[in-house]
Amino acid sequence: MKTIVVVALLCALFAGCSPKGYQADESGVTVFPKQTTENGAKAVRVMPVSDEIIRVSASATGQFSADSSLIALPEDKQVEFTTSEDDQVVKVATASTTVEISKENGVVRFFDQDGNEILAGAENGTTMKPMEVDGVKAFELQQVFDSSDDEALYGLGQHQADEMNYKGKNEELFQYNTKVSVPFILSTQNYGILWDNYSLSRFGDPRPYGQMDQFIQYGKDGKEGGLTATYIDDSRKGHVFVERQEPTIDYENLETINKFPEGFSFDHAQITWEGDIEAQENGVFNFLLYYAGYTKLYIDGQLMVDKWRTAWNPSVAKFQVDMKAGQRFHVKLDWIPDGGVSYIGLKALSPVDPEQQKHISFYSEMGNQIDYYFMKGSSMDDVISRYRELTGKAQVMPKWAMGFWQSRERYKTQDELEGALKEFRKRHIPIDNIVMDWSYWKVDQWGSHEFDPARFTDPEAMIKTVHDNNAHILISVWPKFYPNTEHYKEFDKNGWMYQQAIKDSILDWIYPGHLGSFYDAYSPGARKLFWKQIDEKLYSKGIDAWWLDATEPDILSNASVEYRKKLMNPTALGSSTQYFNAFALMNAKGIYEGQRAKNPVDRVFILTRSGFAGMQRYGTTTWSGDIGTCWEDLEAQIPAGINFSMSGLPYWTMDIGGFSVQKKFENAKEGSEEMAEWRELNTRWYQFGAFVPLFRVHGQYPYREIYNLAPESHPAYQSMLYYNKLRYHLMPYIYSLTGAVYHHDYTMMRGLAMDFASDKRVLNIDDQFMFGPSLMVCPVYHFKDRQRDVYFPNSGGWYNLYTGKYMAGGQKQSVDAPYERMPLFVREGSIIPVGPEIEYAAEKPDAPLDLYVYAGKDASFELYEDENTNYNYENGAFSTIQFNYNEADKKLTIQAREGEFPGMVANRKFRVIVVSRDNAVPFLDSDVSGKEIDYNGEKVEVSL
Structure with missing residues (x-):
């Protein structure tokens, strides 16, 4: 109580x-x-x-x-x-x-x-x-x-x-x-x-969205009472199964889909709602479309929504319409379900006073x-620093986590996982992490955390193979248990299993359907038991990192919110209504605290599908869930990731390429338009994905390894390889950002307003962002686009990363975006440390570093280094080297190193490369020369 x-x-x-x-x-x-x-x-x-x-x-x-x-x-x-x-x-x-x-x-x-x-x-x-x-x-x-x-x-x-x-x-x-x-x-x-x-x-x-019956509605025939819903059960023949008036479009969950016409088949279906709506008051109505499948919505002939999502995982779209009482607006909603039962809904919020x-x-x-x-604070970064002071520091992620992550849904055998990693090494494609997704257990043993010996003959040897190939392994661990597992029984005897799904005989989607439920992460005892079980079964075998899936918690997909509450009720803290949103926080807390107690040396790494305020203190990265393989989902990830990062949680990622695959891509033939689109979609997504905090590929079939996406000679392969290698060249820059996340409460993926708030034109830009202090990332998210508009904030000039060409700030320009390259620009007054070509993050720690100085304004950068994998940095075991460039006297000062740690490279070689308005230098140009400096930790001043 x-x-x-x-x-x-x-x-x-x-x-x-x-x-x-x-x-x-x-x-x-x-x-x-x-x-x-x-x-x-x-x-x-x-x-x-x-x-x-x-x-x-x-x-x-x-x-x-x-x-x-x-x-x-x-x-x-x-x-x-x-x-x-x-x-x-x-x-x-x-x-x-x-x-x-x-x-x-x-x-x-x-x-x-x-x-x-x-x-x-x-x-x-x-x-x-x-x-x-x-x-x-x-x-x-x-x-x-x-x-x-x-x-x-x-x-x-x-x-x-x-x-x-x-x-x-x-x-x-x-x-x-x-x-x-x-x-x-x-x-x-601020x-x-x-x-x-x-x-x-x-x-x-504060109001929930209301149903469409808040409007006076007219069917296609002008009859009042609802929009005309035309159900075609075989789109190949155009056969109309039924046509009826519907005052609401409310098929959003497992309960409301029962209102579809009885006996209607969705396999080749097409449904259209059409007619007029008439508001009963003046003002701006906010509409919310809940959709799965292929969905287009028109208001008075204007296309408001054009989206796709897989049938089992709907998404939402929003739009506004300024309406006048008594005025009719024509509505047409065209919907092609994506096979099987799909979900759709249309709702609206009536106007409120604009000032309100x-x-x-x-x-x-x-x-x-x-x-x-x-x-x-004095800046938005300052405010986020206060947020983390209140809710907890975000750790320095292990350096290997900043490298490339290869995943698929899923490696079904030990040979598949080992073979994928070995193929990367054979082709010299940089990689640090390989992922073991769900269902490595026996089909009826969800929650056992035990490998199926028929498919994984020697898990310890598999993990050793990964480590011997200079890589790490992350494994999927759900909070879900089948009642026949010993782990379920351990939870159940203590009252730590949610019982509603068991009482209601809820079966999951694993053929032929299995009974199961989730443990109560709000219970301290249950959290300790959860860690104990995965420690005994997995961590003891050498697993490096944890993938905490379905932590919303998703006990039953597409259940209504009310039934979802019942499925996780009660929690150890009280009613699920009161504690509905914090499950992921509690779940991550148990893993983090458990691993740090067992092994206080190695950094915890957790990938989680849900999140909440304070998650950053538990070594977590959140990914954006089971998004779709479509251009509109690629576009949506840009503001999604930026806003997540600006919520105070610095580590975010997504399924590069999208998780759920459109059918047109599943069996695309070589030379077809579908294959061309599939490759371009993955290429553009990969380019964007190289510049978010975690660089991670994942998705359903087709397989997502770059050698499975395209042959080596194809521009898609070459572009993905380029950005993979570029990410690794930038490792000194990126790892320094992770150091700043902890030591300065920094945010890596930054909305433009964080750095250019005085330029009001950036406030609503949702498709550009800063990656660290220097790089402006401008993803391409439309098929066959070879140019895109870019706004250059007015705080100074910008350099094209690839050419070194200067561009003045304060203007919008259409810039080139060839298939192989995404527009990338460097802020005038930047210093970017660049490392050698490497195949994993910790390779060549003592290699010379290039310092690219983008002149025109004063510049600075703090190079951060530590032991890469442990928590000694919390006790001062790290070093920083401050670089300062003075534009007036064209001088670079490398300050004396501060701090030290075991294994630190004491003597370094730097090569300084200056990019200026009069000296356009392409990034990573092998022909460029620079000023070489031997650095032993003492202050050095260099005239450029």
């Missing part, structure tokens, strides 16, 4: 009992507003966590929960602050932040040390509506803030609707395959808000009280 601490005497429930209307103690101030609405705050508590981080809680009862946060680390330090008051407000001031709480209504406002307002709660913006679930009384919660017209907002995790700037937008926050919700926003005004709640939440409009839509709003379905953290 929940523990409730009374922070004020019972009389404090009534403002009149406290002469001042507030109480102060060593941790903060509690204000009891004079005026309270029915569902408003009876008490508001402000607690400084640091000079720049302020925790705010609001209670509907005057009492505050003592439950520990799952997101924030324990508040174990005393922060100096002062308290003062006037007739209107109580003020809490740290050295750099002042918070004002209205005595009248409890509204909270935040100011900097100069008295400038940063953020303010909206009037009547705090709402706590009583609710009850599973016999537990709690509250629906909403907190609204005013938002300035000129700010942009980022974060909220990883979503798939092609949205970048969330200012004025709506996003539902729950976990789903390809959707990762993180309740954090980052503002261009503040952030972390909403500390684990239930289903909403950013923006501009507000920042967080809503949550269930909580004991409102809890959020305000944090500020």
